[in-house]
Amino acid sequence: MQPLNYRKRLEQTKKLMEKENVDLILLTPSVNFGYLFKGFLDMRERLICAAIVLDKEPLLIAPEFEVERMQNSTNIKNVVGWKEDEDPYLKLKETLDFMPKMISLESTTRFENFLKFKEIFPNSDFLNAAAIFNDMRGRKTDAEIERIRKASEFTVKSVETLLNEIEPGMTEIEVQNQLIKKMSEISGEPSWALIQFDESSAIPHSSASAKKLREDSVILIDSGTSCDRYFSDITITTTFSKPSSKFLEIYDIVQKANDKALEASKEGVPAEQVDFEARKIIDEAGYGKYFTHRLGHGLGLEVHEHPYIVKGNKQPLMDGNVHTDEPGIYLPGKFGIRIEDDLIVRKDKSERIYEFDRIFWEKK
């Protein structure tokens, strides 16, 4: 697999800093921290904080007993330790040894940490670093796309074998655990799944229960795993045996909406436009009020990230954005159908990141 280019990410960060007149970026452990510095650390009560200034190598402030672990688990070599009875914020201030005018703060930084940063830099302005990271992380490189594609392949293959193994009488939770186990075995990384049968599938964002699979069940499978921490997110809706004509009618509408989003998504198009066009298909088929959520969201190191494909988001899509395309129709008390795959935004036309045959009920 192509390596991830951390050096380039840092260079890009510095370019964006210059553009925004930012003279210091502060990051506590977070996904953005891991994106730049390789280490995905837990945020605990002892301060760990990376600092980026334009003309120097990045600096990491960490508990003294963690210095070696930090040098091994991140790509930052300049790690400054603070002792149990030292003030880590003063340590940061002394080590930096300049008064920044404009600080860009990683967006998930805790309010209590922000207040401490504000104390040591009382005259600085604090900006949200989201602008910098959304832009960079949004434009996926080929190496990143390769990983999302691999994670998608793991997911679809796991679902395929799962569907050949399940039997009527199994509960949603049993099927869900079986799928998670399967994906984790193949990817070696954390996996997640949501399995819903019949009426339950009509409630998006609900969770698996002790509800049992029947011969004539609708099965909604929303699942994913990761490859080098890059996630896939795919929803396959199928039936255990031959589908009803109502199922096929609805399936066809949702598939058309999913295809329409692929057609609408491309560089420069406002994110909400893709939601709008897919929704129009479902509206016109008379099921508009049963499509109760946004069309999709960005996908990468987080299962949900920018760009969000939702009414109100007028930001233009960028080349390299990866976003889900997941229209759904949910008929209360009956069943729900969601068809979800993942698109790469390109200049003239977006592409599906991983192609697979969706007609699972014919494969058995």
Next chain:
Amino acid sequence: MQPLNYRKRLEQTKKLMEKENVDLILLTPSVNFGYLFKGFLDMRERLICAAIVLDKEPLLIAPEFEVERMQNSTNIKNVVGWKEDEDPYLKLKETLDFMPKMISLESTTRFENFLKFKEIFPNSDFLNAAAIFNDMRGRKTDAEIERIRKASEFTVKSVETLLNEIEPGMTEIEVQNQLIKKMSEISGEPSWALIQFDESSAIPHSSASAKKLREDSVILIDSGTSCDRYFSDITITTTFSKPSSKFLEIYDIVQKANDKALEASKEGVPAEQVDFEARKIIDEAGYGKYFTHRLGHGLGLEVHEHPYIVKGNKQPLMDGNVHTDEPGIYLPGKFGIRIEDDLIVRKDKSERIYEFDRIFWEKK
């Protein structure tokens, strides 16, 4: 088990609000949120936010499709939903319908959420709600202590059976997984463990490896599970067969330091004093430089919480505080011994939360 009194927690919160002239508390999903409202929710990209004002029942702002789940998983009945294309912050502002002067913000609130709250309440002062929650959560009720005690019992019993099952040749990771499984089976809740043998045990905060158990190994077991989400945190250091005289010499010093902390800990004593007195024992025995971490930390809904028993923390201990008592001596290249149990702070003298026989090497 005695029920947890959520109503009383809310009343206490309001008293502390009045005392600090706070007219609004905002909480996004967090441990403090769960402490007050029962639901331990994940913080995702869609805003979920509880608001407490003095003269009303608490309010929860949540995505519209989550309203029912929120009513079921929290004790808040007044849940206001926002639609996918609505601004949740404006919804919060409209629903509250007053301009707060002083807002207390839950301390782990994300910087990006704080900026949005600041936008809708530009003239409000924002305080850190830590003061309110540290005080309340610090004074454990009998119901809370009962849960920590139960979790401690689960932990010690699991370690006891573990020690009768392990064999030379097993790796740290294997023993660790076996213990985690054991604890989770008995408690039905998340468990964690750190197992270190011999030289590895001399590196606190390191992690388990493929290192194998030997006949003459030192075994350091730092582990815990929870009961109703209240954690235990216990470290047992023992040997697989008969201990060496060096081990017994060091063990005796560490145990004396652990006993000294129990003696020093009581209401009104500055937290750092307890660290100081236990450390003195180890200093005087000539091993001061091998006791490289703080003496302890508060314990409850989080494994690490206030009060921290560390040099520099001059805050007086309060009746009902629960804190770990975990001195250690780490001899590089040889072995480390840490003895950790948990104390309840009382008026005249602290108490061990769960008594157990520490001499595990004689039990085999």
